[in-house]
Amino acid sequence: MLAPAPTIHLQSVEKVFPNGVRGLAPLDLAVGQGELVSLIGPSGCGKSTLLKLIANLHQPSGGAVRWWGEDFSAIGREGRRLSFVFQDPTLMPWSNVATNVRLPLDLDGVPRAQAEARIMPALRQVGLEHAAKRYPAQLSGGMRMRVSIARALVTRPDLLLMDEPFGALDEFTRNRLDEDMARLCARDGLTTIFVTHSLYEAAFLSSRVIVMAADPGRIHAEYVIDPGMPRDEAFRMSDAFARICRDLTALLSEVSPRRAGEEGI
Ligand SMILES: Nc1ncnc2c1ncn2[C@@H]1O[C@H](COP(=O)(O)OP(=O)(O)OP(=O)(O)O)[C@@H](O)[C@H]1O
Ligand SMILES: [Mg+2]
Known part of the structure; x- marks a missing residue:
């Protein structure tokens, strides 16, 4: 083989x-x-x-x-799927953590209910399920980076x-x-x-x-x-x-x- x-x-x-x-x-x-x-x-x-x-x-x-x-x-x-994580977490300051994590799914046209269902598991992977409703300004630098990683993982990347x-x-x-x-x-x-x-x-x-x-x-x-x-x-x-x-x-x-x-x- x-x-x-x-x-x-x-x-x-x-x-x-x-x-x-x-x-x-x-x-x-x-x-x-x-x-x-x-x-x-x-x-x-x-x-x-x-x-x-x-x-x-x-x-x-x-x-x-x-x-x-x-x-x-x-x-x-x-x-x-490929996901790219940069040094700067580049979160949307006007959106809460959950909406920031949902962004790539919205861009891909994933139906809202399906996208919503994937947010909490992605946040759980980075230990941030408790912070879903917070805004970027209310997070530490490490937490912001975790959100950025959750946003990469929510698409279930292969790379x-x-x-x-x-x-x-x-x-x-x-x-x-x-x-x-x-x-x-x-x-x-x-x-x-x-x-x-x-x-x-x-x-x-x-x-x-x-x-x-x-x-x-x-x-x-x-x-x-x-x-x-x-x-x-x-x-x-x-x-x-x-x-x-x-x-x-x-x-x-x-x-x-x-x-x-x-x-x-
Ligand atoms: N768009 C570009 N146009 C011209 N030269 C570039 C461009 N992007 C990178 N370079 C050059 O290519 C080389 C490699 O750059 P690169 O950014 O990949 O390095 P790096 O290893 O990531 O550096 P650092 O550790 O500072 O981030 C450098 O000489 C850089 O100046
Ligand atoms: Mg570089």
Whole structure:
């Protein structure tokens, strides 16, 4: 029997922007069903560009992106879904939490009663069922981000793309949300591609970490983490986690734009 096609497959994909900037040199990447793959690397190495190519928000200048072995138009035909979570939760301030979460279903023309029935389960997934009637201004930064994740989950995505979703949050809140994400992804087998600046976050969440380098953007190394490890507070305190962080620190230092002998600030 043929092996199933990977969820996402980039084949010699490159990106040159109209102004001539080479965002990505040709690269290959395959992401399988249920993987949580993180992209880390210095600013400007093409993490967001890569994510936007996968979301079909950018078109490659060369090579091909395949979604479940097909082109992008097949996604809608086969009822598959992609959800994108940005660093800024971008909630509608004039609408309460429930209405914010319902937005993508409204845009898709899902009948109101069906859409309403999906709001509370999505809010429950992020521990916010008690806040359905609150307005964004009445929420903490972490709660606003949870609403943004519920809004992504309410469409029941087959692929979740996240670009530094917790980058603006304090470390404590970020750790809590990372634990929630790990639980959600493990429970639902959600395929996720996650951009972060934090190697600790990548180490905690990922089944695989892609370390990227800049000028031009490219893949420097891949680091596999046993997906079977429970991602909880005990994991964060473990020797295994410390070793993963050390390994990722070493890989990141290889692509750091500051070289020995260079002046600091
Ligand atoms: N629309 C665009 N037009 C021209 N150049 C762009 C465009 N978008 C990104 N770039 C360039 O492509 C390169 C990769 O940018 P990208 O935003 O993907 O980096 P990144 O790894 O996400 O950085 P950061 O960590 O700062 O978010 C950079 O040199 C950037 O200036
Ligand atoms: Mg970026």
